[in-house]
Amino acid sequence: MRDGPPMNAIAELAQVVRNDAPGRTPLFTRTGWALLVAALVVNCVLVPIAALVVPEGSPFALSAYGLTLAGKIMCYALCAVALDLVWGYCGVLSLGHGLFFALGGYAMGMYLMRQIGREGVYQSDLPDFMVFLDWKAFPWFWHGSDSFLWAIAMIVLVPGVIAFVFGWFAFRSRVKGVYLSIITQALTYAAMLLFFRNDTGFGGNNGFTDFKRILGFPITAPGTRVVLFMITGLALIGFLCLGRAIVNSKLGRVLTAIRDAETRVMFSGYNPVYFKLFIWTLSAVICGIAGALYVPQVGIINPSEMSPANSIEIAIWTAVGGRGTLIGPVIGAAAVSLAKSFFTQALPEYWLYMLGLIFILVTLYLPRGIAGLWMGKRK
């Protein structure tokens, strides 16, 4: 079965999504709904109160550090969920998701750089690094970056289009398994080298930093931070629900079938290319959004986010939490990141030992991750 025109595929997808399979599982169980509501309440009510209303020093107050850390971890969790969709449900292990994360971050960073205005060190309309390179005008790809809507479009489109084009070539040539992992790793490595160059036009080594405001609001103000946190939380909850809806649908079943026996799926008359392409592109877009939410909270984006090690770390969050369980990667990202912030402060020399051991022990003894542990007990 050679590929037909793409329209067929979309029609096919739509049909697959629309068709209600018999005996379909509900979107959430009763506990699931309760957890969802609880998460929403914590995110939209409790955290803002703890960060803004509760006086400092009270045991219930959330410090600026804690808020940023939590926001950062939620961005990581979003990445882990995105990777889980392709790896856990479709068997495609990407070691290049850091690239999409960074691209989203850079798209947001460009907008934030424009928001600095003339308050940079050189008091120029151009960002400091361009003045430093003696550039007289913005390069073409910076056009439109002063508009927030444009930035949002880029956050979605740049990772999406790159993932789509890459996936189109990769999945059509049936590149899969370890091959695909290595190629995605090479891709993010190449991109990292590219972004490290000063001439590429994205600030080289230092990347973007020293942001002042977002949409006119001062970026370090507590109010802005809380809003950013809430948006991140809502995005995480939203994409978890979307992911749940997808994996519960017939589309999700085809994806799982591709993971388990791609050849058989092909023989049953499905073209795996489009299914993979869909989930792959969606996953990249989610990662891009995570990156875009990460940058204003952390205040810096530089090419080291594209280093292959970062992408592998996303994979380990997913693996630790449990592949194919959506909520697992959230737990994994939180657990590993918290351990990292603890170790890098308390015992900096031992963090890499810890991380290395996590990689080894989880793959050897915990193939279904933390979530698998809990679910195994329940069964």
Next chain:
Amino acid sequence: MRTFFFVVALALSTLATAALPPDVVLKLGTGDGDERIEAVRALAGMQDAAARALIEAVLAGQAQASEAAKQVLVVVDGKATDAATGAAIATIPPDAEDLVVNNRLRRALETAIATFALATSDRSARETAVAALEKDPQSVDEGMLDAAIARESDPELRMRLGLVHAAATLAGDDRAKKLDAIGRLAESRSSSTRVLLLPFVEKNPDGSFKEADGELRAAAQAAIDAIDARGRTSALGGSVFYGISLGSILLLAALGLAITYGLMGVINMAHGELLMIGAYATWLVQGFFRTHLPGAVDWYLAAAIPVAFASAAIVGVIIERTVIRYLYGRPLETLLATFGISLLLIQLVRTFFGAQNVEVANPSWMSGGITIATNLTLPWNRISIIAFSALVVGLVWLILNKTRLGLFVRAVTQNRAMASCVGVPTRRIDMLAFGLGSGVAGLGGCALSQVGNVGPDLGQAFIIDSFMAVVLGGVGQLAGTVVGSLGLGVASKFLEPFSGAVLAKIIVLVMIVLFIQRRPQGLFALKGRAADA
């Protein structure tokens, strides 16, 4: 032979006391700038020990001249001799002044000394002299050069002298000789002669040529083109050589991977760290030789090679026994677990040896290189690595194709169950094959330590490239890995002059990604009916 030297020495000693023409000596002492240089050239043309002694004395600031007495003196430790006759002089004339050596005169004197050196029988002394003449060919006397060329027995030196001669002629006035000289300069391999020709084709600010003679100009232009073409050829040769050198380094890094990944299907992200272990083993052996066997330091590599192989192989076997054997058939999990191992190994090395790079020195026989052309020198360390990687590839090929172990490895690769049925101890073979692949990585690290930095991050730089080489060549094919690595190396060295090193790397990576999507099985596909599992 001895008699000959004796005769020469005797002749030299009689020459030393022989008189020099007084008018020339006087011109050197009391003439103006041009006259002095003329005198120096005349002295140089004499090929006479006394003349040489005088020139050396002038250069050393020992000469004095008296206008009134019309005398040139050489004063050493307060004792004066007449420069022309060599006779001792009791009283130094009162108006005698030091002979001032300005830069122009100094150059002429040095050139003169070099022309004297050309007459010696020691080749290296003559070579030094030729090199000195090449720096300032226009101040050399042509007649003297003619004589030196006629006398010269070494073809290379004769050719270089010919070029110096041509350059000297260019400074003269004879048009026919100039044309002839330009023709000879076109044969030059040295880029410095290009500079001599440039004045012939340069323009004045008003647009007219500095050289009025059109024929000379055309000849000079043709000669410059010829030199440039040769320069391009040697740059091309350089690209090929450095490409092969980079490729052979990559090959050493990728060869172990071709066994563990290519044959066994184990994706070992800690492979780069096995390279690092090999490099650190080399460093430790070097340290041992320095403290305990300082006399044999130049041969530490001979001991380092087996040590590097063994240490990496042992680490590899430990990895296989403790982690990888539980993960056969689960490539993605293997990938993650071995990445964890690589983190552990990096941190271990940091803990024990520090995060800084350590210094591994080339043995003395590896420094220097062969000069192919003036702008192309092939360093010995790179040549040794190319030879070493060829040797290692040969050995690995022999092991895989001509030994029992190799037979077993190939059998297990092709059909594990069937191999097991006929009595091949598959688990044991896995372990040995993994150890072999790791050991080869250790050898790669040993070689890398000779051309690059040795630090905890050494392996990280190579892991992606070596995977690319294996995948590009075709998994499971030794020949594919060889072609893939060398191809990658040469391709990046060819791209570098146009795009810079970083962009070249990016272009190569993108090209591989595109290539693999066109041809996922790599350059050399495994023949057979292997369907994907």
